[in-house]
Amino acid sequence: MISPSSTCSACSSTSPPSCSPRPARSCRRLPPRALPGPALAAAALAALSLPRLASAQPADASPVIVGDLALEQLEPAPAGDALFGVPSPSVGGHLVPRAFLMFDYAHNPLELHGDRTATIVSSQGFLRLDASLSLVDRLLVSVDMPFAVLQAGDDPGTPGVAYHVPSSAAAGDLRLGLRGRLFGADHAPFQVALGTYLFFPTAPAGSYAGEGAFRGAPHVLVGGRLNGSSPVSFVWSATAGAVLRGSDNPNSLTFGAGAALVLGRERLRVGPELYGALPTSDKPMLSAPGANVTASAPVNAEVLLGARVRLLGGLELGAAGGSGLSNAIGTPAFRLIALAGWSPAPPDEPAAKARPADRDGDGILDGADACTGTRGIASDDRTRHGCPRADRDGDGVLDVADACPTTPGPSSLDLTKNGCPPDRDGDGVADVVDACPDLRGAPSAAPRQNGCPGDADGDGVLDRVDACPKLAGESSPDRSRNGCPEDIDGDGLKPPEDACPREKGARDPDPAQSGCPRNIRIRDREIALLRPIRFVMYGRDRKDTVEPIPDDMLTDVRDVLEQHPEIKLVEVRGHADDAGDPAFNLRIAQERADAVRLWLIEAGVPKEKLVAKGYGDTDPIAPNRTQEDRQKNRRVQLFIIQEE
Incomplete structure (x- = not known):
């Protein structure tokens, strides 16, 4: 908000000769009137607290005030943070993406105050797309792209000064952000982080959406979460930093603080926040040859009250509203915000308390279970609590010394066989279930093959003596036919009628040719x-x-x-x-x-x-x-x- 003033006035009888008279509509001549003491003091304080326009122009031209200034004083916190305008030191997770779409409306962010009030920029609405990515639970990379989808205003008609009035949509300045948490774990009551923003001049000149030059904004952040493991918790954040500009506009110091009450484990967040900026010099924020727009109370300050609700999944909706606390350039009369965001795993969401584990399901919790992977029974001996009985197979050999704790067997001086059933062939299959107790074999699901050497065709004749190892047959004293079917070649002839039992042939009167191929x-x-x-x-x-x-x-x-x-x-x-x-x-x-x-x-x-x-x-x-x-x-x- 600005107020016009000049070194001369068309209504003054004491103006210097060089003063160019203003049109009569620019001021009114009022009769002198004495003010009481308190009213006079209040008027003086108000005059000091309002910004003013100081203009001095040549007699033959009117200076033009061009809007190469980012009027938007709200820099949204990166996607995933708890507040709207105050960033948090929290990061949360590794390779966790978050994003939001925000609409931000500012009413009367640039007004002219003096003999009359006129609005240069009456409304400004930004649509923002913001995304962030957390890395190694310590770093946060973010990007924010604003679009001024709504801009309107009017030239107040100040004599001798023309104002560039926005009238169309325009892109804002692209913002890249980097944050690193230095102290405190995520969800801790106190955390410290350093961050910075880098703004790229992507806005068109004179659009009040950007400054036409690079600028950086380093800042320090503190904050945390109180009572984080409870369904009702409290998050807070504060920040201080600076904006270093590459344009003719002065640098500024930034500040912000906010808090939110978190209900229902991140289902609802409600809280206020305050943020603003203070120029480091009295250099005009908007100027032209012969005219400057300055402010006698240049501190930007705004307050918001916001709420966010998390729906099913990662969808989050939010809204906020508030007013400006000063008449500085860029501070609106009031601001409204609407937000829709998505985050798969909010870093501020406390993990639900896990139920006490009982992996083996024996009713004894893992914390007290001496045998967490095996179902057991309660015991006064802590070393056996939750463990199976000392002798599960009941063979008289305690499990601690039983080489076969689930299969009964006699005791043995050989520790590898102690408590194991007899196994004469030593193939690992107990004699009681070994179909070939005197031949080393391998375990098999088929009882007739369990513990026996290989029998590919399953005819009971071991492969090593089976003349037809891939054809099921019967055992025979004839080694050439042991384990073979009667008609090996399937030509309908059986030995001794088949002279070629392994090759198909036709019946022939000659016994030497019967059942044999002809050629x-x-x-x-x-x-x-x-x-x-x-x-x-x-x-x-x-x-x-x-x-x-x-x-x-x-x-x-x-x-x-x-x-x-x-x-x-x-x-x-x-x-x-x-x-x-x-x-x-x-x-x-x-x-x-x-x-x-x-x-x-x-x-x-x-x-x-x-x-x-x-x-x-x-x-x-x-x-x-x-x-x-x-x-x-x-x-x-x-x-x-x-x-x-």
């Missing part, structure tokens, strides 16, 4: 081809090198490999006669092996089970003297080289 036999480690594969001499590609292999032969090889999953790798070996030089024979043998491997892959044999290798003329099966013998040596054989 192959497994002999030792060879998959023997009963019909030889014919090769063409000097063929250039597969169809020229190898005569087409009959489909039934390829199918038999594929089926046999499917029936024998234990066969992991088969080598296709190519051979040649001794005609030609050895290098040529080795190459042609490799080509023959590759050709047969491709035939088998096309028939459905997995390629990862086949590898081709040429042996040249190094392994003949005939003397290479006749054409017939040479034809025998030009051959391909299949050998099993890897089994599971």
Whole structure:
């Protein structure tokens, strides 16, 4: 609030010659009137306490007062603090985010007082978005972005001085904050912290929403919480600091104090707060060449009464209102605030008292339970209170010395077996439940397998003597059939009628062929081809090198490999006669092996089970003297080289 004054007046008969007369509307001539003593003193005190406008302008121009001043005197406390305008030393938590959206309305923050009262800025409303993040329970980083969404006013028409009047919305100055708590734990009755704000000039010039230059605001904070563990507690905070400006406006000292009554464990906070600022010099806050806006009582001071209520979850709603206590520039007649915020875990919220723990559920609290992880009974012996009986299995061996405290057994000089049931094979499965008490095995949920060596098919025949370890069968004195089903290959024929019990085949009048594949036999480690594969001499590609292999032969090889999953790798070996030089024979043998491997892959044999290798003329099966013998040596054989 400002009051106009000048070095001359159009209504004075004693004005100096250089004084430019003012229009008649700017003042009134009043008849002289004597004032009584008390009234005169009161008038003088009021005149000293009101700000004034001192103007001196050239005769040919009117100075313009531009609003490069942040009229908003309220700097909201960062999101998560207990009060609206007074920050707290509390931090609370690590990586805990908080935020709020606030609307702040100031009525008549800039008025002209003199012969008449005129309002330069009649209303100013800010919408603020504020967020904070706590770190390591000691630091708080915050950001506040104001937007002047409502600004209105009027030029009072002071002769010789023009005022910049706000008329549109504008962004304010962005504020970044940092706070560090130095002393006292969170929720403690007394805490001390240091903080600072840094303002960035993001507001447009002359908008009364910013100052057009960087400014900083270091401050010290004290505060705390009284009776913090009770449903009804009391929080308080006080701060003092300074605003260091990079603009022509003077620096100022800031102060604030407030308190709130906290009800229902942070459900409701109600309390008053006071804050303000004092310039460090009498330098004009608003000025132009030839005119200044100064104040004879420049202390800004406001009081608020606010309340916040916490709803379900982290949502918080609040409202506050109050009035200005001085006529300084920027102090409104009254201020109204509405707030909506969110914080997942308020640092000021005391932790609810945990119920006494009883982890084992035996009715004896952990604080007195000597065996917190095991259900027990009460005992006069504090070392046994809440512990199980001294001999749980009742075998006469006390638990403290019983190697098997829950399974009865005889005492033993061997401490590892004392109180344990007999275990002849030493596999850790007691003989009374060991299905193989004389064979070391492993525990099993199946009673027939408990304590026995492995039996993958569960037929009762141990894998180490089971001829068909993956097929359930019956025990047999014939080791080749022990643990195997009667029809191993599933072709409908059983031994002795099935001459090839592990390969599928059809019934045949010849007992040696009945139940066997027609084209192959497994002999030792060879998959023997009963019909030889014919090769063409000097063929250039597969169809020229190898005569087409009959489909039934390829199918038999594929089926046999499917029936024998234990066969992991088969080598296709190519051979040649001794005609030609050895290098040529080795190459042609490799080509023959590759050709047969491709035939088998096309028939459905997995390629990862086949590898081709040429042996040249190094392994003949005939003397290479006749054409017939040479034809025998030009051959391909299949050998099993890897089994599971």
